[in-house]
Every structure is written in structure tokens, then in C-alpha cells.
Amino acid sequence: MVDQLPNLGREKEMLQEMGFDSIDALFADVPVGVRMNEDLPLPEAQSEEELLADAKRLLGSNVALGDKVSFLGAGLYRNFVPSCVFQLITRGEFLTSYTPYQPEVSQGMLQAMWEFQSLISELISMPVTNLSLYDGSTAAAEAITCAVRVHNRKAEQKNTVYISELTPPDRCSVIYNYCQGAGIEIKKLKHHENGLIDLDDVANAAGSCAVYVEQPNPLGIIDGGYPALKEIIGEHTALIVAIQPISLGLVEAPGNYGADIVVGEGQPLGSPITAGGPIYGIFGCTKDYLRLMPGRIVGRSIDVDGKEAYCLTLSTREQHIRRHRATSNICTNETLIALMGAMHMSLLGPEGLEELAIRNMAACTYAKQKLSSIEGLSIVHQHQSHFNEFAIEVPDTGKNCLTFLEDKGIIGGFDLSWWYPDQSNRLLLTFTDQTSGQDIEQLATELQSWVNEVVA
């Protein structure tokens, strides 16, 4: 029995007042030939109690990361989000509002998003940010198409962009889908054996529309070569840097070493992983890209009395006005998740962010120390700085290693052969503020016994 409809039982009364004799009369305009004549072949409606029981049974059967000791990250990170974020986000005034088309009754969300822009601008050191894109991958893709719009006219290498060869294939696929319509060619930038970007190869990208790199890179490396990038590629090629936002409590903001556009997966600030969505994509840029950037932007303004007020601005870039000439098709974004990010950031404060970054990097560094003493196993880029994660090479397939660890109650990390098919004996291990010293010691112990088993 359905229970969400206030007019159940009042249909007749309402129909009669309109002069109709049945609900069918309201659908008389649907031609006979396209009518659905049978009931939907779906099960009976459930009560809230029955639904909850099913939800708990089905979702309860999943292995949550917190049920085990987990070292799985590879782009999404399990961080602590303070309780009050989850409590405040359920305020119906935030939760159940739509896009703020009527600013007079949407000042709360508009101001919160203007503050979000301010927090992100400071974090990445960029004067302009939007209210979020769908995720890190679409933010990367939109940054690339935006850069081409801005630079293509003057580019020597027309319709061409260069991205790091380490960029995970899933992200590359999103980038390709967004770029192919504009005829953009995507070329790869080489990395040295030691994991760092090959600055000589980057020279080939000069005169193209954009260079896209990630900091930390997909293998967790903080690459000290990036501050040289902008000078190599020149003023007319956009430098796009993707970031892990928590790392910026320790690592220099890309806006301070030449980036033109900064993107990233916002999830570590404010949001659980939630099987990969909803999360939020960060997008910030210099003023040169403002008029051709994607997504919604809030501006501070005044009302007719001269009182401080907020509203959406620069909307003429957007699809509802510019239609097929819009800078992007994006309409719905991830505002609510961005709001969770803003709440988390406002509780952290600058020193809290630094502390959180230290905790994440410390867990990773501590793990590096512990694991480097395991004979028969190597840390692939031992001498680089790592944030959150690093790759290890094991004496058998990574897959077998993960199976062994799972039997010991450990979700052992990410099998790098999913990204790089020739790396079947490498794993990417992730450590966050939720990783304890005991977790790492347990991992080291189990890895040691697996290596012993395999080598013997």
C-alpha cells in the first residue's frame, strides 16, 4: 500500500470538481496506439519497515571498508569527516532546495557556495572557482576542453593537448569522451623510470593547447619537476594540475607554481567514498579562463536597498541561455556535496588542514619505512616523496597477493595491472588519516609471511 500521496482517497472529489469522471480522462490525450495497457511488471509496494529490512540485508552483505583493514584508495580516500557535517547537511532547507534561480529565498545556499568558492580559491591559490563539477575525472575533461577553447586560435599545435602517461585509463576514457566531439587530439607525456615526469619530453608540448598532470601523481608521488612546467610550455599553453585537496596542507598550491587551471577530486574533504558518487569535482582557474569556463558561479552583489546579497553570475556561458554554444552542457552539479566540503574546511581551519595533511603523509611514510624492511618485496619509487600511496612490487602476481591478504581480513590495495597491463606484479597501497600504526604493522607481518610462502 502506497503511503506517500496526500490525495489518495480524494481523487474523485478533485476530478468531479474539474468535470472529469475518471483518472483515465486525464490521459485521454495519449493516443491509443502508444498506451501501456498492462500493469507494470513490478513487485508490490513496500512499507518503510519492509524496505529498511531489505536495505539492511542487501547493503549489510557488502564488505564495507571499515569492516576490514583497508589499503584501497587509487583516487578515492577514506578520511574522517566530523559528525556535525552529516547532521547539518540533513537540514531540509539545504537538502531539499533546487538550483537558486530565485536568489531572494536562496541566500543561504548562495552565500554558502560563495564561501565554498572562497575556501577553494585559497586552497589552490586561484582567483576563480566554480560550484563543483561531477567528479575529478569530468573536472579534468572540462578543464582540457576549456583550455582548447581559450588557446586554440593562437596554438601552433592546434586541437592538441598532452596528458601524463600515468593518467589512469578510466580517467583517460572520460577525457576522451569529452574531447572527441571538439576534435581534440590527446598525446601522452612520458615519465622517467623513477616516476618523475620527463621534462625533456614536456618540451614537445610547447605550442599545444594544454598540459595535464596530477599532483600527487596517480602513483602517489609528489613530483618536484612540476614547478618547471609552465616555463617549458610557455604562456600560450595551459598548465592544468589535478590535486588531492588534503595534500595542499603541506604541498605548495599549483596556483603558486604556474598552473592556469586547477582541478581535483574534492571527495577527501567532506564526503564518504560512497562507491564513487556522489562526490564533487573541483575546478579553479585564472581570470583568463573565466568567460569560457564550465559550471555555475556565485557572485557577491547587492539588493535594491544596497544590502549585501548573493546570486548566480556569468550565466551567459551556460546551456540554459547559450544552448548549443554553451561552454558545457552541465546543469545539475554536486552543490550539496560541495557544501559538505565547505563545512569540513570551515571546521579544519588552516592549521587543522596542515595537521590532517601531516597525518595522511605520516601514515604513508610510516608504511614505507615498515614495508621497506620486507625482503623479497620492493617499494617501486622508494626515494620519492609520497602522499597517501605508493606502489610495491611483489614476487608473484598482485592478484595472488590480494587474495592472500583478503583471507587475513585485509583489503590489500589496488592491482596496478588494471591500469597498466604490464604491471601484474605491482600493487598500489593507500594510507590515510584512518590508517593506524597497528594496521600497518599487521600489513607488514602478513606481507612478510606471504613473501616467505611464495619465495619458498
Place this chain on the structure above:
Amino acid sequence: MSHLFDHNGAPGKGYAQPKPLLDGSELSLPDNLVRKSLPRWPRLSEPEMVRHYTWLSKRNYGIDTGFYPLGSCTMKHNPRVNEVIAQLPGIADIHPHQPEHQIQGLLSIYYEMQEMLSVCAGMDAVTLQPVAGAQGEFTAVRCFQEYFRHRGEHQRTKVIVPDSAHGTNPASAAMAGFEIIEIPSKVDGRIDLDALRAVVGEDTAAMMITNPNTLGLFEHDIAEASELVHGVGGLMYYDGANFNAILGRTSPGLMGFDAVHYNLHKTFSQPHGGGGPGSGPIGVKQHLAPFLPTPIVSRREAIESEQEQAVDEFWYTWHEPEHTIGKVQQWHGNAGAIIRCWAYYRRYGKELRTMSEHAVLNANYLRHAIHREAKSAGVDHMFVDGAETVVAKHEVTLSLAPAKESLGISAMDVAKGLLDMGYMAPTVYFPLVVPECMMIEPTETESKDTLDTFAEDFAKVLQVDAETLHNAPITTPVRRVDEVYAARNLCLHHPFDE
């Protein structure tokens, strides 16, 4: 006023964190990448932070606050059990790269949603990956593109869009690289078959259209339109923005469509949170299924060794479609939104049809009540229906052109007057084919009493003199916001002392 950046208390008072596993001095970064100065973020304690955001929330209007008749946005109630379910660790604390045997419950829900959405729309296959309606549109036209490339039909470069379509339709098709052919609608916003006939040809890739249309009218010529487009070898795309009107009564499949996107956040309720998140799965007929994004969920009977981890007699696996376009979002779509919509769907089951019937009942009743109240208040000369029709579907349009001509009262004035009455205003100035348009969508959520009261209040607003309405709203946290000032004096972040 409460300003986040005015809070500048002692460092680190927001929340205390456990000690790091190593001291900061033991960590090493490349010298040139050590952050020189921390972001100039404010410093708030938890009590201050909670009060700030609670204050902000009180300056915002949601469905929980009151009637939200924003046409085309389908602002329906969000059952709270959905929020409880979405916070369970079996979804919130799941990583998309976990192996299949650890997430059978989640995969079974994905499968159930794929099946349910297929059945409701008369499609053969569904992907849940697109995270918004616009991304669903983009995904579908990308599939069309690969389908034609696969068939060697490279000349199909044009996508036909009626001028009354949502802006996302032409924007999405253009992003995929198609040329847009816009065709005029008839005065009632319906499709003009002659205009369509004049533009279809062997260069036609697809037509994108929503039904009911943006005026809330059913396109009775839809089967003919499908025939015209299919007749030249093109594909038909159904924009599911208005799907809430027809569930269980007809389907895009029956109307001849090849593909459809679902706005899960509209039809099945995912709280829209000030502009997102949403979820925009697409359904396609068999000939397009091999091109869908990867992965989708398939199932087979579970074998004995799997039975301990299986949630029913099946084993659920990720499956890569043969000629997949790849990915449009890096992970598996907005899983949290999909779970909420699954919960919403389960509360209706086969009675989803009743949900749509009530949405249509409410829209028609509201139109009737507005005319009734306006007549009794003597203000019925101030507006006309956006289109003449016996019945509407999920939404209705009114034209305030008579009020504008005779009294200088615009649709925007009336919208702002409604804000003063404590409502969210309907959508205004869309669709463009209706002058001084006001687009009203009550959804199935609203009671008859709410609709009656709104109709009375609407008539009251029309009785207010022009000057007062030009000055409305006056009861809201701020009065009319100067959007021109915002664009000319760009202030996009806290200015500090710059």
C-alpha cells in the same frame, strides 16, 4: 549577517585530531614544493560553525519549507528513510574498485534498478553511470555516434532539436560534435511535423525531444515523428525530464524512441541540494546496447562455491558492453543517488503508475483551482493558459502577457509577489514560446488543501497594484538582487583586504 570569514579564533579549535604516526619533521617533500603559506581559511569552533550553517539554512527555501512549484524541476518530497539507507556503511563506506564478491548486495540493487528502469521506459538495456540528466543526454548521443561510425554512416552529423527543448539537449549534442538543427514548435509548443519533414534526411543522426513537452502537453504526433526520423535512418532520443507524468501509462519504447535518459532525482527523488547531486541513467533499445558505457551489471545463476556470499540465487558481475564508448564518470555513477532512488521505487513498486496519476491529477487540479479563484476575485483577465488544452500532464503554463500589456505587471513581478506569500516561485520565462510564461509543476507531493490555498494566494497576488509588485519581495532575507551589479563588479571570493 553571519560571515564565515569573520571568524578568526585560535588555531586548531575546530576539532582535535589524533597524533600523526610520525612527526611532521620526519616527512620530506621536494624543497620547491613545500607550501609557503597556509590558505587563509577562517577558524571556527564547532558551536560557531554549527550556528553559522544553521543561520544560512534559515535563509534558504526547500520543499521541506513549503510548496515548491518550480516547473520542469519535479520538486517532490524526499522520504527520510532514503537518507538513513544511504548512510549505511554498506553503501557509504564502499570503494568502487572492491571485487565483485565483496559487493553482491550493491550489485544486486544496481541490477534491480537497471531492470526496473528498462521496464518502465520500454527499453532493453540500462546504464546507471551518467551522474546527471545532461550527462545522460551526452552519453546517449555518444552511443548514437559510435553506432553510426560502426555502421559506416559517417554522414550523420546533425541532431534535430525543437526550439522548446531544454538547453541541455542542444548543448549535449554539440559537445559530442554534432551540428544542431533547431526546428520551430507550433503555438501550443507541440512538434510541427511539417517543420520536421523539411529537415530530416540522410544526414540526420537523431532527434531529441521530451514528451510531455515543456508546456506539459502530450505530443500526440509522437509516433508519426518517430516514423519520420526512423524513415531516414535516424534515431529518436527521449529526454526523461518529464517522465514523472507518464510512468505506467505509456513509455518511450511504445512511442518509438531508441534511447532515453532518466532524471532519477526528479522521477524517483534524490534530494537536489541546491543544484545537485542528481543521477541520469540512460536506457536504450537492443541495437544500441553494445555501445553503452562500461561496466553494467549482469547476472547468472550462482554456483555452489559462491552461495555463501550470494544475496539470492544469482551471482552479479560487472560486464563490459562489446563496443562500449568507455566511461563518462570515472566510477560507477552516483551510487548514493541510485540507492535513494531504489528505496523510493520500492515504496511504490507496481504502483509507480499511481504516483504519475497523482502528479497529473494535481497539475490539472491546480490549473482548475487557479482559474476558479482568479475568476471569483475578478482577476481572470490578467492571464491565459500558455496553450489551449483540455488536459495537461505534470505541469501547466500560464501567460501573464495580458497583465503585462494592460498593467505593466510581468511574470517576474508575480513570481516575486509569490515569494512574499511564502512560496517558491514557479519557473518563469521558460519555455520561450509562451510570452510572460509561468510554468507550474505541483508534483504528487502536494495535498488538495495546499493547492487550493496556493490558488487563492495566486489570485491575491494578482490583485496587488503594479508598483507594489515591482517592489516585491519585501519579506525575504534580501530584496531583489542586482544581477547586473554582480556581473559588472565581479566578486567571486572573500576579498580579504585586497
